[in-house]
Amino acid sequence: MKKITVIGSMSIDLVVSASKRPGKGETILGDDFFTTPGGKGANQAVAAARLGEKVQMVGRIGEDDFGKEIYGNLKNNHVIVDGVEPVTHVPSGTAHITLSEQDNSIIVVPSANNEVTPDFVKKHLEALTEGDIVLLQQEIPSETVEYVVEFCSENGLVSILNPAPYREINKSIIEKVDYLTPNETESDEMFKGDLDDALSAYPMKLIVTLGDKGAVYHNGKEKVQVDGFKRDVKDTTGAGDTFNGAFAVALQKEYNLEKALAFANLAASYSVTGMGAQGGMPTLEDIKGEWNV
Template identity: 35%
Template sequence: MRTGKDIAVIGSNMVDLISYIRRMPREGETLEALDFHMDCGGKGANQAIAASRLGSRVLMLTRVGNDVFAANTVDNFARNGIDTSHVLTTEASSGVAPIFVDEDSRNSILIIKGANGHLSPDDVRDAEDDIASCRLIVLQLEIPLETVYEAITLGRSHGVPVLLNPAPADPDLQLERIRGCDYIVPNETELAMLTGMPTDTLDDIHRAAAVLRETGIPNVIVTLGEQGALWLSDTGERHLPGIPVTARDTTGAGDAFIGCFSHHLVRTGDVERSLELAIRYSADSVTKRGTQASFATAEEFDSVLQDLTD
């Protein structure tokens, strides 16, 4: 019987610098933004925070820089109940993500990896005992690919299921080296890059997801935004519909989905129900501004679910 954490998140942390704008400036143009907000972010950190707020015991393996952002990032993990024993300091800048959100809630994001680019396979091996005692490993692509591959190998060798969110899309990702994953969760853009196939329509997405499924990954889950999610497995295909909401800020919605899905998957083992809840949790997150600031706690999410059933 495992005695460690529920989830090991191996991935990035960022400082989100969010500007709310009417439109992006043209070349050489200066515009006044509507508002500004700074938040802790990064795909790995976001997913860890979402799962922890819902009640999972989460270990975070990541690297922070040696600048003014680092202490706040570590404190943010600790405030959210995350094990920081494998949050490592690096002689580099912290990761930063300037984000631009327009009046239609569409976002454009730049990523400066900073210390995240120094998270190494050796770091994974150094944390092996603690990672191996977890019930799920969650990965993304804001860290070096060799580190991602090492984590997949570690999970496979210890019988720990691995979930890979192949985001942001990376053309250098080698499909033959991620076949040890139990779950892969791309969006339409990432699915197109993974397969080289169009994903413009739902039929296109079905075909591309089926090709990805043929690589041998047991569960392919494509997030579809307001259209919900598509799940392919040994038992067939299932399209789970989205939840209509009025979006204010879609930043971090995919990470909210992953964090919630991971939490409920570890808790129940029920993939379909975990997907249904992840769709609802993600939909709730886009009704609020910010990234981690938009992620509901377990109590808040219970209230959201109750409102949906009333």
């Protein structure tokens, strides 16, 4: 059976909630604080694994308590951890998250995630077989992202790049990746122009997520919007990661693109109903009432 491999970041999220965000030089009282496993790579791996697929994680953690927590959480969610290796000279990655006004703002400190180098990922890529799906984000070095996309293109692997957090991407990488999944803000920064023009330039490749409005792509003839699902929002952290993990699962199930995006939208809508990046990520059992699984 083909599998999904996530190459990317792992971290511990340090989350504070407050009624508003502090202004420059301002101190305010918060409402709550908690820590939880996160990192876009780990989030995507957990999202896909909870939906029943065979998922491997490839990345680096520190030899510290956070690293042990990250590793244990992946195992508890049935993610294959053979590709998760510790480093001794830097700590595990962290993300510092403020929840306020039904949205979030995040500062990411990559630390061990910067050690996810081309040399490190090479052996894991070479163990994959044609048709396997590789899911990427941008909390690891840009040269690694480029190396992985090029390797996938040359070896018959299906690549999905979620360009978050946004940084400039070489046009050659956009051409070679199979699926590119920015949100609206990332798409605006990437293409610096009209959304319709960008979608039509990359049919069946560029998928722009629109929050609870769903996602949009171009099918080669026209723009197609796949509607989302509205939920009572507790925490939007991890919704995009859930979308990408679920999208990989849908491709593994050989859904067509429109159906795959509907499945991803549904999973992402559940994710905002729990606290923390992974707190609301659904299982197949959770969504069976709204999806014929």
